[in-house]
Amino acid sequence: MGGTRARWHPERVTTSPVPPLRQAVQQIPAYVPGARPQGASAHKLSSNENPFPPLPSVRAAVERAAGDLNRYPDMFATELVGALARRHGVEPAQVVAGTGSVAVLGHVLQAVCDAGDEVVHAWRSFEAYPILVGLQGAVGVRVPLDAHGGHDLERMADAVTPRTRVLMLCTPNNPTGPALHHTEVLDLLTAVPQDVLVVLDEAYVEFVRQADPLDSRAVLASHPNVVVLRTFSKAYGLAGLRVGYALAHPEVARGIRTASTPFGVNHLAQVAALASLEAADELAQRVDAVVAERERLVTGLRAQGWTVPDAQGNFVWLATGARTADLAADAAAQGVLVRPFAGEGLRISVGEPAANDAVLHVTSAWPTT
Numbered sequence: 001m002g003g004t005r006a007r008w009h010p011e012r013v014t015t016s017p018v019p020p021l022r023q024a025v026q027q028i029p030a031y032v033p034g035a036r037p038q039g040a041s042a043h044k045l046s047s048n049e050n051p052f053p054p055l056p057s058v059r060a061a062v063e064r065a066a067g068d069l070n071r072y073p074d075m076f077a078t079e080l081v082g083a084l085a086r087r088h089g090v091e092p093a094q095v096v097a098g099t100g101s102v103a104v105l106g107h108v109l110q111a112v113c114d115a116g117d118e119v120v121h122a123w124r125s126f127e128a129y130p131i132l133v134g135l136q137g138a139v140g141v142r143v144p145l146d147a148h149g150g151h152d153l154e155r156m157a158d159a160v161t162p163r164t165r166v167l168m169l170c171t172p173n174n175p176t177g178p179a180l181h182h183t184e185v186l187d188l189l190t191a192v193p194q195d196v197l198v199v200l201d202e203a204y205v206e207f208v209r210q211a212d213p214l215d216s217r218a219v220l221a222s223h224p225n226v227v228v229l230r231t232f233s234k235a236y237g238l239a240g241l242r243v244g245y246a247l248a249h250p251e252v253a254r255g256i257r258t259a260s261t262p263f264g265v266n267h268l269a270q271v272a273a274l275a276s277l278e279a280a281d282e283l284a285q286r287v288d289a290v291v292a293e294r295e296r297l298v299t300g301l302r303a304q305g306w307t308v309p310d311a312q313g314n315f316v317w318l319a320t321g322a323r324t325a326d327l328a329a330d331a332a333a334q335g336v337l338v339r340p341f342a343g344e345g346l347r348i349s350v351g352e353p354a355a356n357d358a359v360l361h362v363t364s365a366w367p368t369t
């Protein structure tokens with residue numbers, strides 16, 4: 001019986017029937033996805049998806065590409081990366097594609113964070129942040145939002161310590177809605193040491209309509225410690241295909257690429273993203289339609305007496321506090337699926353006009369305080 005026998009390690013006897021998970025993993029809360037409809041009639045406004053079905057041109061490109069599924073995809077998504085570089089006026093070496101910008105963010109953290117390093121981010125913000133930070137064994141430093149649901153940049157700059165490796169900005173902020181202004185981001189960057197990576201998560205940038213909007217490409221051009229995250233999941237309506245990307249200094253981009261899953265972006269996603277870039281004008285019209293509906297929804301809610309933070313994404317926020325779970329259940333009972341954050345508030349995605357009418361109907365029956 002030539003094999004090596006396991007030695008007896010009495011100090012390693014545990015009561016667990018399986019090898020233990022890392023401490024960091026055990027402590028991480030599970031991601032709570034938006035509710036999924038049980039029947040066909042429900043309005044799914046719980047995941048900030050695009051209410052429009054895929055463009056015919058994008059769908060046709062995906063159907064054609066389905067014939068190549070026995071092949072691995074282009075590992076570096078060369079064509080897509082090239083098209084994104086041209087679109088954003090950067091070098092291809094500055095673009096890294098991944099399976100959604102959430103995955104890209106995970107790779108960013110893997111590339112720069114060791115265990116115990118600090119990541120400063122706003123809170124309440126995107127719930128993937130604590131999960132990704134925790135998985136990395138890093139320490140999340142949460143800076144409370146200001147009274148209007150926006151980032152408190154002064155406090156965020158003050159939260160930077162010698163252990164800080166990353167400062168995350170979510171603009172527009174999911175789930176509350178306000179977006180950062182160009183000038184205030186530049187001010188923050190002068191206050192933050194250059195060896196801190198500042199991540200601009202712009203998942204909803206296409207929906208922003210405000211004065212002094214953040215020009216993240218200009219910021220990146222002048223600040224090598226900036227990473228811009230973009231996604232095809234929201235404005236481009238490709239949430240189901242999982243594709244997003246980072247724009248970064250070539251050295252930072254190299255690190256993100258090194259941490260990325262090989263062949264991560266599948267062939268259909270690459271083809272659909274490319275076809276979507278070619279249909280940018282058509283998609284921009286859809287974004288405009290969502291923005292118009294967002295304004296109608298915000299105006300309607302405010303007319304009902306709700307305090308709605310500035311909504312710059314494709315969603316609105318109601319600070320419903322302790323009533324949140326009950327109100328979400330009431331909405332669901334009426335066929336409107338929203339995203340509750342227990343004890344804090346409801347995030348409601350902007351849907352097609354009938355869905356938004358349904359929201360206003362539901363909220364009109366609720367006391368606004």
Ligand SMILES: *Cc1c(COP(=O)(O)O)cnc(C)c1O
Nearest residue numbers: 100101102126174203231233244
């Ligand atoms: C939806 C979203 C993303 C993008 O997610 P994907 O992985 O690209 O689908 C990133 N950041 C925020 C804040 C989001 O809300």
